[in-house]
Amino acid sequence: MNLHEYQAKALLRDYGLPIPKAGVAVTAEGARARAKDIGGGAWVVKAQVHAGRRGKAGGVRMVGSPEAAGEAAAAMLGTRIVTEQTGRDGLPIGKVYVEEAVQIEREFYAAVLVNRSRAAVSVIVSAAGGEDVEAALTRSDQLMEIELEASPDDGASAGFAAFLGLPEDTAAAVIDVLARTKKAFIDLDASLIELNPLALTARGDLALLDAKMVLDDNALPRHPELAELRDEEESHPHELEAGRFDLNYVRLDGDIGLLVTGAGLGLAVLDLIKQGEGEAANFMDVRPVASRDEVAEGVRLLLEDARVKVVLVVAMGGGILRCDTIAEGLAEAIRRTGSPLPVVYHAAGTGKEISEMTLRNQGFAVTLTDSIEEAAHEALRLAQTRGA
Ligand code: GDP
Ligand code: MN
Numbered sequence: 186m187n188l189h190e191y192q193a194k195a196l197l198r199d200y201g202l203p204i205p206k207a208g209v210a211v212t213a214e215g216a217r218a219r220a221k222d223i224g225g226g227a228w229v230v231k232a233q234v235h236a237g238r239r240g241k242a243g244g245v246r247m248v249g250s251p252e253a254a255g256e257a258a259a260a261m262l263g264t265r266i267v268t269e270q271t272g273r274d275g276l277p278i279g280k281v282y283v284e285e286a287v288q289i290e291r292e293f294y295a296a297v298l299v300n301r302s303r304a305a306v307s308v309i310v311s312a313a314g315g316e317d318v319e320a321a322l323t324r325s326d327q328l329m330e331i332e333l334e335a336s337p338d339d340g341a342s343a344g345f346a347a348f349l350g351l352p353e354d355t356a357a358a359v360i361d362v363l364a365r366t367k368k369a370f371i372d373l374d375a376s377l378i379e380l381n382p383l384a385l386t387a388r389g390d391l392a393l394l395d396a397k398m399v400l401d402d403n404a405l406p407r408h409p410e411l412a413e414l415r416d417e418e419e420s421h422p423h424e425l426e427a428g429r430f431d432l433n434y435v436r437l438d439g440d441i442g443l444l445v446t447g448a449g450l451g452l453a454v455l456d457l458i459k460q461g462e463g464e465a466a467n468f469m470d471v472r473p474v475a476s477r478d479e480v481a482e483g484v485r486l487l488l489e490d491a492r493v494k495v496v497l498v499v500a501m502g503g504g505i506l507r508c509d510t511i512a513e514g515l516a517e518a519i520r521r522t523g524s525p526l527p528v529v530y531h532a533a534g535t536g537k538e539i540s541e542m543t544l545r546n547q548g549f550a551v552t553l554t555d556s557i558e559e560a561a562h563e564a565l566r567l568a569q570t571r572g573a
Contacts, residue, residue, distance in 0.1 A: 439464020480514025
Protein backbone atom coordinates (compact mmCIF):
# COMPACT_ATOMS: atom_id res chain seq x y z
CA MET A 186 0.00 0.00 0.00
CA ASN A 187 1.35 3.37 -1.02
CA LEU A 188 1.21 6.25 1.43
CA HIS A 189 0.93 9.91 0.56
CA GLU A 190 3.83 12.19 1.39
CA TYR A 191 1.86 13.84 4.20
CA GLN A 192 1.04 10.45 5.74
CA ALA A 193 4.61 9.20 5.48
CA LYS A 194 5.95 12.39 7.02
CA ALA A 195 3.46 12.24 9.91
CA LEU A 196 4.63 8.69 10.68
CA LEU A 197 8.32 9.50 10.29
CA ARG A 198 8.02 12.60 12.47
CA ASP A 199 7.27 10.27 15.40
CA TYR A 200 10.63 8.59 14.77
CA GLY A 201 12.42 11.91 15.13
CA LEU A 202 13.13 12.60 11.47
CA PRO A 203 13.74 16.26 10.58
CA ILE A 204 10.39 17.08 8.99
CA PRO A 205 9.70 20.78 8.24
CA LYS A 206 6.57 22.38 9.70
CA ALA A 207 3.58 21.67 7.50
CA GLY A 208 -0.15 21.08 7.22
CA VAL A 209 -2.68 19.52 4.87
CA ALA A 210 -5.45 21.41 3.05
CA VAL A 211 -8.36 20.45 0.84
CA THR A 212 -9.35 24.01 -0.11
CA ALA A 213 -7.52 27.17 -1.19
CA GLU A 214 -8.68 28.92 1.97
CA GLY A 215 -7.32 26.03 4.03
CA ALA A 216 -3.95 26.27 2.29
CA ARG A 217 -3.77 30.00 3.03
CA ALA A 218 -4.59 29.35 6.69
CA ARG A 219 -1.99 26.54 6.92
CA ALA A 220 0.71 28.86 5.55
CA LYS A 221 -0.23 31.50 8.12
CA ASP A 222 -0.15 28.96 10.98
CA ILE A 223 3.26 27.68 9.87
CA GLY A 224 4.68 31.20 9.69
CA GLY A 225 7.86 32.36 7.97
CA GLY A 226 8.16 33.92 4.54
CA ALA A 227 8.27 31.10 1.98
CA TRP A 228 6.26 27.91 1.56
CA VAL A 229 6.04 24.94 -0.77
CA VAL A 230 2.59 23.76 -1.89
CA LYS A 231 2.63 20.11 -2.97
CA ALA A 232 0.02 17.93 -4.68
CA GLN A 233 -0.67 14.78 -2.66
CA VAL A 234 -0.87 11.93 -5.16
CA HIS A 235 0.69 8.47 -5.27
CA ALA A 236 3.36 9.36 -7.79
CA GLY A 237 6.72 11.02 -7.88
CA ARG A 238 8.17 13.49 -10.38
CA ARG A 239 5.52 16.00 -9.29
CA GLY A 240 8.05 18.81 -9.30
CA LYS A 241 8.51 18.55 -13.07
CA ALA A 242 4.74 18.47 -13.62
CA GLY A 243 3.73 21.59 -11.70
CA GLY A 244 2.77 19.68 -8.57
CA VAL A 245 5.38 21.33 -6.31
CA ARG A 246 5.17 25.12 -6.16
CA MET A 247 7.24 27.58 -4.15
CA VAL A 248 5.27 30.61 -2.93
CA GLY A 249 6.10 33.79 -1.02
CA SER A 250 2.86 34.65 0.76
CA PRO A 251 -0.14 32.87 2.33
CA GLU A 252 -2.30 34.35 -0.47
CA ALA A 253 -0.01 32.82 -3.08
CA ALA A 254 -0.21 29.50 -1.21
CA GLY A 255 -3.99 29.72 -1.55
CA GLU A 256 -3.70 30.48 -5.26
CA ALA A 257 -1.28 27.60 -5.85
CA ALA A 258 -3.67 25.27 -4.02
CA ALA A 259 -6.62 26.56 -6.05
CA ALA A 260 -4.72 25.85 -9.26
CA MET A 261 -4.06 22.25 -8.22
CA LEU A 262 -7.08 21.07 -6.22
CA GLY A 263 -9.73 19.32 -8.29
CA THR A 264 -7.42 18.93 -11.29
CA ARG A 265 -5.53 15.85 -12.42
CA ILE A 266 -1.77 15.76 -12.46
CA VAL A 267 0.13 13.81 -15.12
CA THR A 268 3.72 12.99 -14.17
CA GLU A 269 6.18 10.50 -15.63
CA GLN A 270 4.85 8.01 -13.08
CA THR A 271 1.06 8.37 -13.35
CA GLY A 272 0.13 7.01 -16.77
CA ARG A 273 -1.58 9.30 -19.23
CA ASP A 274 -4.87 9.64 -17.31
CA GLY A 275 -2.99 11.24 -14.42
CA LEU A 276 -4.22 11.27 -10.83
CA PRO A 277 -6.78 13.53 -9.13
CA ILE A 278 -5.47 16.08 -6.64
CA GLY A 279 -7.75 16.07 -3.62
CA LYS A 280 -5.28 17.37 -1.03
CA VAL A 281 -2.27 19.64 -0.92
CA TYR A 282 0.54 19.70 1.61
CA VAL A 283 1.71 23.16 2.64
CA GLU A 284 5.21 23.15 4.07
CA GLU A 285 7.67 25.78 5.22
CA ALA A 286 10.27 26.18 2.48
CA VAL A 287 13.90 25.64 3.29
CA GLN A 288 16.98 26.88 1.51
CA ILE A 289 18.68 23.86 0.03
CA GLU A 290 22.45 23.59 0.07
CA ARG A 291 22.73 19.95 -1.03
CA GLU A 292 20.28 17.17 -1.82
CA PHE A 293 20.80 13.50 -0.94
CA TYR A 294 18.90 10.36 -1.80
CA ALA A 295 18.46 7.57 0.73
CA ALA A 296 16.36 4.44 0.80
CA VAL A 297 15.57 1.58 3.13
CA LEU A 298 14.41 -1.46 1.22
CA VAL A 299 14.18 -5.23 1.23
CA ASN A 300 17.29 -6.59 -0.41
CA ARG A 301 16.04 -9.93 -1.72
CA SER A 302 19.37 -11.26 -2.86
CA ARG A 303 20.84 -10.75 0.63
CA ALA A 304 17.57 -11.60 2.42
CA ALA A 305 18.10 -8.47 4.50
CA VAL A 306 16.99 -4.90 4.93
CA SER A 307 19.40 -2.60 3.11
CA VAL A 308 20.04 1.07 3.64
CA ILE A 309 21.49 2.88 0.64
CA VAL A 310 22.46 6.47 0.12
CA SER A 311 23.58 8.64 -2.76
CA ALA A 312 24.99 12.12 -2.96
CA ALA A 313 23.09 12.60 -6.21
CA GLY A 314 19.70 13.29 -4.63
CA GLY A 315 16.90 15.44 -5.94
CA GLU A 316 14.87 15.36 -9.10
CA ASP A 317 17.40 13.73 -11.38
CA VAL A 318 18.37 10.90 -9.10
CA GLU A 319 17.26 8.12 -11.46
CA ALA A 320 20.32 8.44 -13.68
CA ALA A 321 22.62 8.19 -10.67
CA LEU A 322 20.79 5.18 -9.24
CA THR A 323 21.76 3.03 -12.20
CA ARG A 324 25.45 3.62 -11.42
CA SER A 325 26.81 1.58 -8.58
CA ASP A 326 29.68 4.01 -7.96
CA GLN A 327 27.13 6.67 -7.00
CA LEU A 328 25.46 4.49 -4.39
CA MET A 329 26.71 3.35 -1.02
CA GLU A 330 25.14 0.68 1.11
CA ILE A 331 25.44 1.34 4.82
CA GLU A 332 25.76 -1.20 7.56
CA LEU A 333 23.94 0.28 10.55
CA GLU A 334 24.16 -2.74 12.86
CA ALA A 335 27.88 -2.71 13.44
CA SER A 336 28.78 0.46 15.34
CA PRO A 337 30.87 2.16 12.68
CA ASP A 338 34.54 2.43 13.48
CA ASP A 339 36.27 5.70 12.72
CA GLY A 340 37.49 4.48 9.36
CA ALA A 341 33.99 3.53 8.20
CA SER A 342 32.35 6.79 9.22
CA ALA A 343 35.17 8.81 7.68
CA GLY A 344 34.65 6.86 4.46
CA PHE A 345 30.93 7.59 4.55
CA ALA A 346 31.53 11.30 5.14
CA ALA A 347 33.99 11.40 2.25
CA PHE A 348 31.56 9.55 -0.02
CA LEU A 349 28.86 12.16 0.63
CA GLY A 350 31.36 15.03 0.66
CA LEU A 351 30.28 16.07 4.16
CA PRO A 352 32.10 17.00 7.36
CA GLU A 353 32.01 14.12 9.83
CA ASP A 354 29.50 15.64 12.23
CA THR A 355 26.99 16.23 9.43
CA ALA A 356 27.63 12.72 8.12
CA ALA A 357 26.91 11.42 11.62
CA ALA A 358 23.58 13.30 11.56
CA VAL A 359 22.76 11.59 8.25
CA ILE A 360 23.57 8.20 9.80
CA ASP A 361 21.24 9.04 12.69
CA VAL A 362 18.44 9.87 10.22
CA LEU A 363 19.03 6.57 8.42
CA ALA A 364 19.00 4.57 11.64
CA ARG A 365 15.69 6.17 12.62
CA THR A 366 14.27 5.49 9.16
CA LYS A 367 15.30 1.85 9.41
CA LYS A 368 13.60 1.56 12.78
CA ALA A 369 10.40 2.99 11.29
CA PHE A 370 10.72 0.58 8.34
CA ILE A 371 10.86 -2.43 10.64
CA ASP A 372 8.27 -1.27 13.20
CA LEU A 373 5.72 -0.35 10.53
CA ASP A 374 6.38 -3.35 8.24
CA ALA A 375 7.25 -1.15 5.29
CA SER A 376 8.58 -2.56 2.05
CA LEU A 377 10.18 0.71 0.93
CA ILE A 378 11.00 4.09 2.42
CA GLU A 379 12.70 6.56 0.10
CA LEU A 380 13.97 9.92 1.30
CA ASN A 381 14.46 12.18 -1.71
CA PRO A 382 15.57 14.74 -1.24
CA LEU A 383 17.03 14.60 2.22
CA ALA A 384 18.38 18.15 2.16
CA LEU A 385 21.26 19.83 3.87
CA THR A 386 19.98 23.36 4.42
CA ALA A 387 21.89 26.62 4.18
CA ARG A 388 21.74 26.68 7.99
CA GLY A 389 23.60 23.39 8.17
CA ASP A 390 20.62 21.30 9.37
CA LEU A 391 19.11 18.29 7.69
CA ALA A 392 15.54 18.53 6.40
CA LEU A 393 13.53 15.68 4.91
CA LEU A 394 11.73 17.35 2.00
CA ASP A 395 10.08 14.36 0.35
CA ALA A 396 9.36 10.83 1.47
CA LYS A 397 7.89 7.89 -0.37
CA MET A 398 6.68 5.04 1.75
CA VAL A 399 5.17 1.70 0.78
CA LEU A 400 3.72 -0.61 3.42
CA ASP A 401 3.62 -4.38 3.09
CA ASP A 402 -0.06 -5.25 2.46
CA ASN A 403 0.48 -8.67 3.97
CA ALA A 404 1.41 -7.09 7.31
CA LEU A 405 -1.50 -4.62 7.48
CA PRO A 406 -3.59 -6.92 9.69
CA ARG A 407 -0.92 -6.26 12.33
CA HIS A 408 -1.43 -2.49 11.99
CA PRO A 409 -5.13 -1.63 11.83
CA GLU A 410 -4.34 2.06 12.30
CA LEU A 411 -2.09 2.00 9.22
CA ALA A 412 -4.66 0.12 7.13
CA GLU A 413 -6.92 3.15 7.58
CA LEU A 414 -4.45 5.32 5.68
CA ARG A 415 -5.47 3.71 2.38
CA ASP A 416 -6.67 6.34 -0.08
CA GLU A 417 -9.50 4.82 -2.06
CA GLU A 418 -10.28 8.02 -3.93
CA GLU A 419 -7.17 7.65 -5.96
CA SER A 420 -7.64 4.04 -6.92
CA HIS A 421 -9.53 3.36 -10.10
CA PRO A 422 -12.97 1.81 -9.38
CA HIS A 423 -11.84 -1.34 -11.23
CA GLU A 424 -8.90 -1.71 -8.86
CA LEU A 425 -11.18 -1.47 -5.82
CA GLU A 426 -13.67 -3.90 -7.28
CA ALA A 427 -10.98 -6.40 -8.25
CA GLY A 428 -9.64 -6.16 -4.69
CA ARG A 429 -13.04 -7.23 -3.35
CA PHE A 430 -12.73 -10.50 -5.31
CA ASP A 431 -9.10 -11.05 -4.27
CA LEU A 432 -7.81 -10.36 -7.76
CA ASN A 433 -4.55 -8.48 -8.20
CA TYR A 434 -5.48 -5.81 -10.70
CA VAL A 435 -3.31 -2.98 -11.96
CA ARG A 436 -4.70 -0.59 -14.52
CA LEU A 437 -2.47 0.07 -17.56
CA ASP A 438 -2.89 2.24 -20.64
CA GLY A 439 -3.57 -0.21 -23.49
CA ASP A 440 -6.44 -2.14 -25.09
CA ILE A 441 -5.74 -5.85 -24.40
CA GLY A 442 -7.62 -7.03 -21.30
CA LEU A 443 -5.46 -9.61 -19.54
CA LEU A 444 -6.21 -12.33 -16.99
CA VAL A 445 -3.54 -14.81 -15.97
CA THR A 446 -2.99 -17.40 -13.25
CA GLY A 447 0.21 -16.13 -11.70
CA ALA A 448 2.21 -12.94 -11.44
CA GLY A 449 5.35 -14.25 -13.15
CA LEU A 450 3.30 -15.68 -15.99
CA GLY A 451 1.54 -12.32 -16.23
CA LEU A 452 4.83 -10.46 -16.57
CA ALA A 453 5.94 -12.86 -19.29
CA VAL A 454 2.71 -12.27 -21.20
CA LEU A 455 3.08 -8.49 -20.76
CA ASP A 456 6.58 -8.80 -22.25
CA LEU A 457 5.21 -10.65 -25.28
CA ILE A 458 2.55 -7.97 -25.76
CA LYS A 459 5.20 -5.24 -25.54
CA GLN A 460 7.48 -7.06 -27.96
CA GLY A 461 4.56 -7.14 -30.39
CA GLU A 462 4.24 -3.38 -29.91
CA GLY A 463 0.90 -3.67 -28.18
CA GLU A 464 -0.24 -2.48 -24.77
CA ALA A 465 -2.27 -4.29 -22.14
CA ALA A 466 -5.22 -2.46 -20.57
CA ASN A 467 -4.39 -4.05 -17.23
CA PHE A 468 -2.50 -6.66 -15.34
CA MET A 469 -4.73 -9.18 -13.57
CA ASP A 470 -3.60 -12.20 -11.65
CA VAL A 471 -6.00 -14.67 -10.00
CA ARG A 472 -4.98 -16.66 -6.94
CA PRO A 473 -4.60 -20.45 -7.25
CA VAL A 474 -7.57 -20.83 -4.90
CA ALA A 475 -9.81 -18.46 -6.89
CA SER A 476 -13.34 -19.72 -7.34
CA ARG A 477 -15.12 -19.77 -10.67
CA ASP A 478 -17.24 -16.81 -9.49
CA GLU A 479 -14.14 -14.75 -8.68
CA VAL A 480 -12.73 -15.50 -12.13
CA ALA A 481 -16.08 -14.50 -13.66
CA GLU A 482 -16.01 -11.17 -11.81
CA GLY A 483 -12.47 -10.56 -13.05
CA VAL A 484 -13.37 -11.28 -16.67
CA ARG A 485 -16.48 -9.13 -16.33
CA LEU A 486 -14.28 -6.18 -15.34
CA LEU A 487 -12.34 -6.68 -18.58
CA LEU A 488 -15.44 -7.09 -20.76
CA GLU A 489 -16.95 -3.93 -19.30
CA ASP A 490 -13.79 -1.86 -19.77
CA ALA A 491 -14.61 0.39 -22.73
CA ARG A 492 -10.95 0.52 -23.73
CA VAL A 493 -10.61 -3.24 -24.13
CA LYS A 494 -10.72 -4.60 -27.70
CA VAL A 495 -9.78 -8.18 -26.94
CA VAL A 496 -9.57 -10.31 -23.79
CA LEU A 497 -6.57 -12.58 -23.35
CA VAL A 498 -6.75 -15.34 -20.73
CA VAL A 499 -3.74 -17.54 -19.99
CA ALA A 500 -4.27 -20.38 -17.51
CA MET A 501 -1.48 -22.61 -16.21
CA GLY A 502 -3.00 -25.42 -14.17
CA GLY A 503 -1.07 -27.20 -11.47
CA GLY A 504 -1.28 -27.85 -7.76
CA ILE A 505 -4.70 -26.73 -6.66
CA LEU A 506 -5.19 -24.50 -9.68
CA ARG A 507 -7.34 -26.03 -12.41
CA CYS A 508 -7.80 -24.59 -15.90
CA ASP A 509 -11.42 -25.74 -15.97
CA THR A 510 -12.23 -23.39 -13.08
CA ILE A 511 -10.77 -20.53 -15.10
CA ALA A 512 -12.68 -21.54 -18.25
CA GLU A 513 -15.96 -21.88 -16.36
CA GLY A 514 -15.50 -18.40 -14.90
CA LEU A 515 -14.66 -17.06 -18.35
CA ALA A 516 -17.74 -18.70 -19.89
CA GLU A 517 -19.94 -17.46 -17.07
CA ALA A 518 -18.77 -13.84 -17.58
CA ILE A 519 -19.34 -13.96 -21.34
CA ARG A 520 -22.79 -15.44 -20.82
CA ARG A 521 -23.77 -12.89 -18.17
CA THR A 522 -22.54 -9.81 -20.00
CA GLY A 523 -23.46 -10.97 -23.51
CA SER A 524 -20.25 -9.25 -24.59
CA PRO A 525 -19.31 -9.58 -28.26
CA LEU A 526 -15.60 -8.95 -27.58
CA PRO A 527 -13.20 -11.53 -29.01
CA VAL A 528 -11.51 -13.74 -26.43
CA VAL A 529 -8.19 -15.55 -26.81
CA TYR A 530 -7.56 -18.43 -24.42
CA HIS A 531 -4.48 -20.48 -23.76
CA ALA A 532 -4.31 -23.30 -21.24
CA ALA A 533 -1.64 -25.72 -20.09
CA GLY A 534 -1.46 -28.23 -17.27
CA THR A 535 -4.20 -29.52 -14.99
CA GLY A 536 -7.64 -29.36 -16.53
CA LYS A 537 -6.46 -28.05 -19.93
CA GLU A 538 -8.54 -30.42 -22.12
CA ILE A 539 -11.74 -30.12 -20.12
CA SER A 540 -11.38 -26.34 -19.99
CA GLU A 541 -11.08 -26.16 -23.77
CA MET A 542 -14.07 -28.42 -24.14
CA THR A 543 -16.10 -26.17 -21.85
CA LEU A 544 -15.38 -23.18 -24.05
CA ARG A 545 -15.81 -24.98 -27.40
CA ASN A 546 -19.13 -26.53 -26.51
CA GLN A 547 -20.79 -23.33 -25.50
CA GLY A 548 -20.53 -21.62 -28.86
CA PHE A 549 -18.49 -18.61 -27.75
CA ALA A 550 -16.13 -16.93 -30.18
CA VAL A 551 -13.11 -17.97 -28.17
CA THR A 552 -9.83 -18.59 -29.99
CA LEU A 553 -7.89 -21.48 -28.44
CA THR A 554 -4.15 -21.48 -28.99
CA ASP A 555 -1.27 -23.92 -28.70
CA SER A 556 1.29 -21.68 -27.06
CA ILE A 557 1.57 -18.49 -25.03
CA GLU A 558 3.33 -16.79 -27.96
CA GLU A 559 0.51 -17.71 -30.31
CA ALA A 560 -2.03 -16.44 -27.77
CA ALA A 561 -0.23 -13.10 -27.45
CA HIS A 562 0.12 -12.75 -31.24
CA GLU A 563 -3.54 -13.50 -31.80
CA ALA A 564 -4.56 -10.96 -29.16
CA LEU A 565 -2.27 -8.36 -30.74
CA ARG A 566 -3.71 -9.08 -34.18
CA LEU A 567 -7.31 -8.80 -32.97
CA ALA A 568 -6.58 -5.57 -31.08
CA GLN A 569 -5.03 -4.12 -34.23
CA THR A 570 -7.82 -5.13 -36.60
CA ARG A 571 -10.39 -3.69 -34.22
CA GLY A 572 -8.33 -0.55 -33.73
CA ALA A 573 -9.36 1.16 -36.95
P1 GDP B 1 8.73 14.98 -6.48
O1 GDP B 1 9.11 15.73 -7.72
O2 GDP B 1 7.37 14.38 -6.60
O3 GDP B 1 9.76 14.00 -6.05
O4 GDP B 1 8.57 16.08 -5.32
P2 GDP B 1 9.62 16.66 -4.24
O5 GDP B 1 8.90 16.88 -2.99
O6 GDP B 1 10.84 15.84 -4.15
O7 GDP B 1 9.97 18.10 -4.82
C1 GDP B 1 10.68 18.25 -6.01
C2 GDP B 1 11.84 19.17 -5.79
O8 GDP B 1 11.40 20.42 -5.28
C3 GDP B 1 12.85 18.67 -4.76
O9 GDP B 1 13.77 17.76 -5.32
C4 GDP B 1 13.49 19.94 -4.31
O10 GDP B 1 14.56 20.27 -5.18
C5 GDP B 1 12.40 20.98 -4.48
N1 GDP B 1 11.85 21.35 -3.15
C6 GDP B 1 10.96 20.68 -2.39
N2 GDP B 1 10.77 21.30 -1.20
C7 GDP B 1 11.59 22.39 -1.22
C8 GDP B 1 11.90 23.46 -0.28
O11 GDP B 1 11.40 23.54 0.83
N3 GDP B 1 12.80 24.38 -0.70
C9 GDP B 1 13.40 24.34 -1.92
N4 GDP B 1 14.26 25.27 -2.26
N5 GDP B 1 13.15 23.38 -2.80
C10 GDP B 1 12.26 22.42 -2.47
MN1 MN C 1 11.03 13.69 -4.46
